[in-house]
Amino acid sequence: MGGTVALVVAAGRGRRFGGDLPKQYHDLAGRMVLRHTLAAFATTPQVNAVRAVIHPDDRQLYDIAAAGLKLLEPVDGGASRQDSVRFGLESLEDLAPERVLIQDAARPFVDAGTIGRVIAALAEHEAVLPVVPVADTLKRGENGLVVDTVSRDGLFRAQTPQGFRYGPILAAHRAAAGQELTDDAAVAERAGMRVALVAGAEDNVKITTAADLDRARRLFEGPGEIRTGSGYDVHRFTQGDGTWLCGIKVPHDAALLGHSDADVGLHALTDAILGAIAAGDIGHHFPPSDQRWKGAPSDLFLAHAATLVAARGGRIVNVDVTLICERPKVGPFRPAMAARLAEILRIDQGRISVKATTTEELGFTGRREGIAAQATASVWLPR
Template sequence: MQNQAMTVVALIVAAGRGTRAGPGAPKQYRQLAGEPVLRRTLRAFCLHPEIDLVMAVIHPDDREAYEAASAGLPRLAPACEGGPTRQASVLRGLEALAAHKPGRVLIHDGARPLVKPDIISRSIQALDRHKGALVAVPVTDTIRRVSDGMAGETVPRDGLWRAQTPQSFHFDAILDAHRKAAGGELTDDVAVAAAAGMAVATIEGDETNMKITSAEDLARAGRLLAAGRESRTGSGFDVHRFGPGDHVMLCGVRVPHTHGLVGHSDADAGLHALTDAILGALGNGDIGRHFPPSDPQWKGASSDRFLAHAARLADEAGARIVHVDVTLICEQPKIGPHADAMRARIAGILEIDLSRVSVKATTTEGLGFTGRGEGLAAQALATLSFG
């Protein structure tokens, strides 16, 4: 851990029940474009280069759901359990983070999954000049008082802003403020800071940094993600020659054959091509860069490890694997009887639905090295969605 003056931590508040989102799981665990809301929120901070550590405050009943939603994310400390109010939950989280001796903390709602990296960066930078900073957006609508259902006088909107998160602070100052305010029910951390006499600066936020409260909010967030989503396609190709053996490994499935395949690992051309396709969509080199054949630790290695690594890199980059397509090129062995098992194996490694996986085969009509039975080839395409 870096020295206290430089260490920046994020506290993600996710202990609420979210009843206004309707029946079912709490809103932070609802699916948003194929992922739990909370995973998207956590990843925004876990992958930000200026954040050193991330901790979530969760409801004690949500432990299993949280572990599933947060699996594999970097820089993530074990979650702590929240209290009966938001204020109590934040205090518990700050007390748990105190052992790391951070210098700065960003406190963020778990149900705000669309926070942009720029907002996080500006929240951190504001603490160079201030003890606290609030992300907010100016009120643009006309504001009126209402009494007994009747429209009353207009409230001047000059100087009115709608608070968002993250709300950032010097760690020791906000921890002290929360300790002094313990037992209250203040609605956000700026109110806690103000009660302790702390001046808090304002940073202009973004309308897309919305808090998901209702089912309608969840639908709107999905539309915003779809509008800003980028798709990329990568391709992969691999060849292995036949050698001694009684089976070949193809797309993670053992297929009986008169020969084996020669390679440094298990020579699974299908998974090798698919691994390269995913890495290509990520712009992250090729399989040889990540698993050099000159490295003895990969001798005889099962190629599912390579594909799982590529899937993990995609997840860390905020990408979703939308579809993969593998074509095996050989005269023998016959692929058809094993194609469904291969699809299922790939879907399991990538943790995607079977409908998103295609495996098929073709021959070269007796032409070339595959036609002569000297080896086989595989090509693959992978489509990833970012955003």
């Protein structure tokens, strides 16, 4: 397999949090805390696979949190976090990833920028730690009194995901079995690995107590933000008896050539939605080299993009598709296309626009060699 695998450690009991339900399964803006964390990695293009390490008693809760996400089968953790990480790393041996990211389940605000910085730094380093500088004045106390002021110079707060070359960190964890080290960077340090620092993010907070969860809920209850993505696609004509456009088979004396059903409108719109959430492109999620997608209906691709938006706690605000061709005539089928898009995306048809235009017989579309499509999508995401 190679590439990068994210290992999300979710086997803890959260004793400092209190209550019977582990903190990673508490509700946060309508979704479990763990759901937010898993979705952050599942929608990051540089991450090739995601695996959670869970407590065996939590499988039903995990299945709810992971529903609809493209994830590896979870594995059971151990008695300590360190054991859980080691078990997770050992479960990846058959996949032989080049890099592994180790992430706390209770950091639901991890962002694509932090993930990307960690992965990029692994090109030059075997271990990478995202950090934020210590801003507060530090005091050392004894018996309720200040005994010293500690310099903040060179002090940082460690975050996750912590990134590593897979082979060295697996060996380091096996060598550290039975020891009690505070995080995976400490395991790497003990094994003699040099750990590089990259910028973390102030919002990438860890939920440890009930008060932390309350603060996290206030962050998610903010106004959120609107993001816009664009997509463009082209397919040439081939022999056939109809052309798939925006989920509708339009009668025509030719079909479009492609690995799937070559629905140029759905492909452009899929890319627009993926672009709005910075989740790569359609080829990343559905490679043309994968025979599973040969002849596949493109509504699968669009529905997957919509699922990723929902996984991030977002919603699709509106979409706009423009089909560019001389033939077939699109006008009579536009209402059916809009209705089909509304069905796939599960949004109101009033939020969907389908248009068509020509290039006045110029270029490849003017010569009736194929069809082009462009699309935009606006998505609301929580902060």
